[in-house]
Amino acid sequence: xxxxxxxxxxxxxxxxxxxxxxxxxxxxxxxxxxxxxxxxxxxxxxxxxxxxxxxxxxxxxxxxxxxxxxxxxxxxxxxxxxxxxxxxxxxxxxxxxxxxxxxxxxxxxxxxxxxxxxxxxxxxxxxxxxxxxxxxxxxxxxxxxxxxxxxxxxxxxxxxxxxxxxxxxxxxxxxxxxxxxxxxxxxxxxxxxxxxxxxxxxxxxxxxxxxxxxxxxxxxxxxxxxxxxxxxxxxxxxxxxxxxxxxxxxxxxxxxxxxxxxxxxxxxxxxxxxxxxxxxxxxxxxxxxxxxxxxxxxxxxxxxxxxxxxxxxxxxxxxxxxxxxxxxxxxxxxxxxxxxxxxxxxxxxxxxxxxxxxxxxxxxxxxxxxxxxxxxxxxxxxxxxxxxxxxxxxxxxxxxxxxxxxxxxxxxxxxxxxxxxxxxxxxxxxxxxxxxxxxxxxxxxxxxxxxxxxxxxxxxxxxxxxxxxxxxxxxxxxxxxxxxxxxxxxxxxxxxxxxxxxxxxxxxxxxxxxxxxxxxxxxxxxxxxxxxxxxxxxxxxxxxxxxxxxxxxxxxxxxxxxxxxxxxxxxxxxxxxxxxxxxxxxxxxxxxxxxxxxxxxxxxxxxxxxxxxxxxxxxxxxxxxxxxxxxxxxxxxxxxxxxxxxxxxxxxxxxxxxxxxxxxxxxxxxxxxxxxxxxxxxxxxxxxxxxxxxxxxxxxxxxxxxxxxxxxxxxxxxxxxxxxxxxxxxxxxxx
Numbered sequence: 001x002x003x004x005x006x007x008x009x010x011x012x013x014x015x016x017x018x019x020x021x022x023x024x025x026x027x028x029x030x031x032x033x034x035x036x037x038x039x040x041x042x043x044x045x046x047x048x049x050x051x052x053x054x055x056x057x058x059x060x061x062x063x064x065x066x067x068x069x070x071x072x073x074x075x076x077x078x079x080x081x082x083x084x085x086x087x088x089x090x091x092x093x094x095x096x097x098x099x100x101x102x103x104x105x106x107x108x109x110x111x112x113x114x115x116x117x118x119x120x121x122x123x124x125x126x127x128x129x130x131x132x133x134x135x136x137x138x139x140x141x142x143x144x145x146x147x148x149x150x151x152x153x154x155x156x157x158x159x160x161x162x163x164x165x166x167x168x169x170x171x172x173x174x175x176x177x178x179x180x181x182x183x184x185x186x187x188x189x190x191x192x193x194x195x196x197x198x199x200x201x202x203x204x205x206x207x208x209x210x211x212x213x214x215x216x217x218x219x220x221x222x223x224x225x226x227x228x229x230x231x232x233x234x235x236x237x238x239x240x241x242x243x244x245x246x247x248x249x250x251x252x253x254x255x256x257x258x259x260x261x262x263x264x265x266x267x268x269x270x271x272x273x274x275x276x277x278x279x280x281x282x283x284x285x286x287x288x289x290x291x292x293x294x295x296x297x298x299x300x301x302x303x304x305x306x307x308x309x310x311x312x313x314x315x316x317x318x319x320x321x322x323x324x325x326x327x328x329x330x331x332x333x334x335x336x337x338x339x340x341x342x343x344x345x346x347x348x349x350x351x352x353x354x355x356x357x358x359x360x361x362x363x364x365x366x367x368x369x370x371x372x373x374x375x376x377x378x379x380x381x382x383x384x385x386x387x388x389x390x391x392x393x394x395x396x397x398x399x400x401x402x403x404x405x406x407x408x409x410x411x412x413x414x415x416x417x418x419x420x421x422x423x424x425x426x427x428x429x430x431x432x433x434x435x436x437x438x439x440x441x442x443x444x445x446x447x448x449x450x451x452x453x454x455x456x457x458x459x460x461x462x463x464x465x466x467x468x469x470x471x472x473x474x475x476x477x478x479x480x481x482x483x484x485x486x487x488x489x490x491x492x493x494x495x496x497x498x499x500x501x502x503x504x505x506x507x508x509x510x511x512x513x514x515x516x517x518x519x520x521x522x523x524x525x526x527x528x529x530x531x532x533x534x535x536x537x538x539x540x541x542x543x544x545x546x547x548x549x550x551x552x553x554x555x556x557x558x559x560x561x562x563x564x565x566x567x568x569x570x571x572x573x574x575x576x577x578x579x580x581x582x583x584x585x586x587x588x589x590x591x592x593x594x595x596x597x598x599x600x601x602x603x604x605x606x607x608x609x610x611x612x613x614x615x616x617x618x619x620x621x622x623x624x625x626x627x628x629x630x631x632x633x634x635x636x637x638x639x640x641x642x643x644x645x646x647x648x649x650x651x652x653x654x655x656x657x658x659x660x661x662x663x664x665x666x667x668x669x670x671x672x673x674x675x676x677x678x679x680x681x682x683x684x685x686x687x688x689x690x691x692x693x694x695x696x697x698x699x700x701x702x703x704x705x706x707x708x709x710x711x712x713x714x715x716x717x718x719x720x721x722x723x724x725x726x727x728x729x730x731x732x733x734x735x
Contacts (some may be wrong), residue, residue, distance in 0.1 A: 006056050009071065009306055013049075016312050017330040018441040029255055030262070032603050035323040041081060041101065041254060042314045042324075045074040046333050047112065048096035049311055050340040055119050056289045063348045064119040066133035067289030072094035073219050074284040074310050075251030077101045079182060083215075086175050088159050088461065089142045089182040090152045091135045092189065094219060099135050101144070106139045112343050121359065122350035129495040130353045138497040141175065144462060146493060151485050152193030153216075154454020155500075156183035157201050158291055160214035161455060162462035164272060171412055174463055179266045180213040186703045187234050194481075199241060201451040202274045204659050206243025209273040214661060214686025215264055216244075218253065218276065221283040226296040232509045234278055235616075244274045251279035260452065282308050288690040328688045338340075362496035364533040365559045368597060374554035375595035379409035392586035396429050396572040398542035401589055402549045403430060403467070407437045410553065415442045417452055417469030417505075426471060427507065427572050449479035453504070457487050460500035465557055473508040473566070474522035483498040487562045489620035499560025503552045508538075509668060509699040510702055510712055511618045517704035520569075523697050523712070526673035529566055529646055535563040535598065536646035540571065540620040543587035544596060544643060566645075568617040577621070578628055585621070601642050601648035603656060608636035612656045612723055614679060615666035616642040623666050624719035636728055637664075645675050650682045654690075657683055662725050663692040665712050692727065695721040 001542050010147075028036065052071050058064030073094040075406065082102025083089065097113075117125040118133040127136040127144055136144025141728035143426050145152050160181040166173040173179075190197055205212050220234045224293035239246045245267050249260025257279060262275040264359035282305055286293040293302060324332070349622040353359050383405045393401075415433055417425075422445045423432030434442040445452050449470055456466035470476045476483075483504070492501050510521040528536055537552055545567065552563040604624060611630075617622045618643045627637040639658045644651070667676030676696045677682055681690050695718050697710040 001317070004308070006053055007601060008311060009284050010053060012306060013309060013311055013333070014330065015356045017315060017333070018595060019318055020326055020734060021316065024320060025448070026106045026322070027317060029321055033258060034254075034486060035321060037081070038318055038321055039106070039253075039323045041077050042318050042329070043332065043336070044077050044080065044100035044104070045097050045314055046131045046336050047100045047340075048074055048077075050336050051096060051112070051115050053337075054340050054344050058119060058344060058348070059725070065121055065377070066119055068093050068287070069285060071284035071316055071343065072221060072310065073097070073251070075254065075257040075279055075281055076184065076217070076219060078254070079184070079217060082261050082265045083180070083182050084138050087141065087179050087182055088175060090137060090138070090156045090159070090184075091142060091145060091184050092152070092219070092653035093135065093137050094144070094186070095184060095419065097139075098184070099140075101541050102140050102596075103137070105685065108136070108480075109139065111498065112340055112599060113347060116340070116344050116347045117350060120347055120350065122347060122412070123353050124350050128493045131359070131495075132493050134493055136494060138494070141427055142164045142489060143498045144493045144598050146485075146489070150189040150192035150198070151481055152589050153185065153195050153198035154450050155457035155484060155486060156181050156200065156214060156462065157198050157205070157212070157451070158458020159461050160458070161205065161210070162211045162338040162459040162464055165414075165440065165459070165464070166462060168543035172463065172559045178269055180215055180216050180265070182217065184217040184219060186224070187218055187220040187222065187229045188227070188236060189387055190218060190234060196449050197450045198454065201446060201448065201454070203243040204240060204446050206274055212274050213272045214274045214276065214504060216276045219281050220278060221281050223283055223287075223289065223669070238276045238278060238466060241276065244276050245271070247276065248278045249280070250315055251281035252308055252310045254310070254317050258566050259272045272400065279374045281310070281390060282475045284309060286710055288534060314377070336719055361409060364634060365491065365496060366555070366561075366598065368560060370558040371551065371554045372595065374558045375550050376593040378403070379590065380411065381408060392583065392588050394573050394575055394586055395539070395542035395545055396427055398540040398546050398587060398589055399429050399549065399567065400420040400431055402546040403433055403593070406549070406553055407433065407441060407560065408469065411688050412463060413441070413465045413467060415469070415551075416445050416455065418445060418471050419449050420444060420469050423593070426470065427569065429567070429572070435508075449475050451611070452483055453479050456504065457482065457500045458500045462496070462500050465553065466502040468502065468504050468542045469508045469625045470504060471505050472520055472522065473524070474519040476506055477524075477527060480527050483534060483562065484529075484566070485533045490530050491560055492533065500562065501556035502558045503549070503565055505565045505567060507569050508566035509568045509570065509617055510697075510708065511668075523669045525566070525669050525675070529673070529675065532645060533562065535561055536566065536644065537563060538566045538568070538645050539586060539643060540617050540641055541567065543590050543639075544602070546590050547596040551598060554595065555598065567618070570618055571621060574621070577624060584636070595657070596643065599644050599647060599652070601640055601644070601649060604641070605636070606638055606640040608638040609660050610635050611637040611662045611726055612636050612640060612660045613662060613664045613666060613718070613722065614640040614642060614653055614656065615668075616675070617668060619666040620667040622660070622713060622715050623718055625715045626722065627707060629715065629719050630722055635722060642675070647675060648678060650676070650686070651678070653679055654687045657690045657692070658687055661690060663690050663719070664722050664725055665692065665694045665696075666696065666718050667696040669697055670699050672699050691725060693721050693725045
């Protein structure tokens with residue numbers, strides 16, 4: 001048995017052309033498909049096939065690093081023809097022929113060279129700059145995807161919604177008003193919960209007659225690596241999806257696929273409603289170069305599948321249509337082979353990424369001057385709320401006013417999430433926004449965090465500035481990959497050519513009394529801290545929250561950054577600090593144009609020299625209470641508010657720690673993987689002369705009721721940790 005199925009597939013196609021046509025009768029073709037276009041489609045399919053061959057050859061020579069190919073899926077070439085280059089396209093990894101044909105729509109693109117540069121991970125790759133082999137192109141409106149398993153579907157829903165939302169709001173759009181969104185995926189991905197959530201979101205929107213010009217394309221090859229898709233499962237699952245129009249086509253027959261795709265595209269573009277195109281295709285040469293298909297398919301099954309090669313079917317169609325003879329097709333096939341080989345030889349030696357700085361350059365762009373200018377820029381129209389007079393306000397009220405200000409300043413800003421509209425959010429932080437700015441800009445979503453974040457990512461692609469709300473931090477963990485794998489990776493994998501700026505507001509942390517348990521009192525930020533490029537803001541007081549939110553919005557708008565804005569629930573309505581009625585946790589609304597630079601912390605009692613306490617959010621509030629108790633005992637502690645958890649300003653922390661020589665880190669989140677561990681480790685490495693201690697939450701889920709308090713830092717435990725640290729230092733100083 002020949003284990004090199006790529007060579008077999010190649011040999012069989014050549015043998016078919018050398019054998020001539022067994023049926024040379026004339027062939028009817030669509031009226032809008034002239035012979036030269038038919039030849040062009042075949043040309044794109046053959047180009048895609050030779051790139052698949054080249055990927056495997058280069059990998060065998062240890063010169064390339066990616067072998068997931070498009071062989072058997074080349075019928076998607078019709079979508080490259082029938083969709084416009086201005087139709088945003090979110091594509092899965094078997095989209096080679098589609099991309100080859102789409103690249104013909106924009107002059108100046110060298111598709112072969114660009115793909116090969118990606119395969120050899122050259123820094124000259126115009127899409128990712130050598131960071132991954134991805135299908136993507138700024139000129140072709142294809143944001144890059146990596147090896148996605150349905151995770152790109154939610155943002156496709158968001159992008160489709162945003163096209164119509166921009167038109168309704170009269171906002172400029174980077175794509176034409178009649179654009180549609182194309183989103184392709186495989187039959188195995190259909191079963192992923194992320195994909196199912198996207199279908200449900202689209203149905204939910206369509207059921208309400210909300211325009212959603214979205215073309216989902218399921219390329220059904222019957223396999224998920226080695227697992228067979230049950231017969232008829234795709235049609236049963238997608239054929240009667242509420243709110244969708246279902247179209248089926250044979251992806252192995254170029255003419256049938258063309259007719260089905262044309263119908264699907266026209267329906268989607270004219271009706272502005274979701275359409276599902278189900279293309280039956282096949283998969284040749286295994287899942288990837290490393291896949292030994294013979295382990296789960298017999299030789300008879302493999303050869304039967306290879307007999308269904310869509311290139312053979314397309315060549316037969318082109319020949320019967322009288323566009324080219326088999327001999328001419330073969331000559332063209334071999335010419336493409338040589339073109340790909342010659343280009344491959346040339347790109348193998350092209351420059352590679354060679355330093356951490358080069359690799360990370362597009363990951364987290366930051367221009368402090370531009371951010372500050374954006375913070376200071378006045379709104380196009382002033383906020384319509386009456387000026388605040390008299391008494392100061394708590395954090396929730398100040399964030400609410402900051403959101404009013406943001407919607408006035410940024411016409412492209414959208415606030416959405418569960419319960420945020422008429423109700424004004426569970427904690428009334430978004431109260432009044434819907435009434436003031438309307439349902440086009442402030443709206444409720446379905447209860448699905450993946451959908452909420454997907455809407456944000458897609459809308460950001462189309463020029464909006466999304467401010468989605470996640471109702472509780474614990475709920476975010478259901479959808480963390482939408483931040484990690486999609487939102488924050490985009491600038492990295494697109495060489496900074498695409499971005500999806502957003503500020504995700506999350507009601508966060510613990511200490512909320514009266515109800516909740518774990519899902520309403522969650523102190524886990526480890527999964528957020530490890531996301532490359534994500535900004536983590538954690539205000540502890542209302543005026544800081546306003547100024548930090550302004551900075552976060554400016555970071556998103558001017559630098560394309562993704563921000564998680566962690567709002568401490570327990571401090572939303574807090575008014576007092578030390579005694580009831582002291583009002584020390586109420587603040588005035590900061591003057592317009594004031595922000596807090598990224599990484600800048602706050603120091604309370606900077607003159608204190610006995611001890612430095614570093615914390616954030618609820619921990620900062622508790623630390624100030626503990627510091628007062630310590631001062632009554634003769635221990636002078638400066639208290640430092642980090643404000644920003646990522647990027648972590650360790651230089652600032654070390655400066656404050658050295659001022660006293662003793663550092664107590666108070667981390668309300670879990671000890672393992674928390675901010676506290678990172679600070680203590682960083683200080684130990686860079687300032688070993690500082691004596692450090694840590695008071696942190698225990699490594700546990702949070703229980704309901706008073707039991708929660710025994711596993712979290714408290715005023716008492718902070719004070720005890722401080723006393724121990726000061727006493728230990730005094731002992732060391734004794735003769």
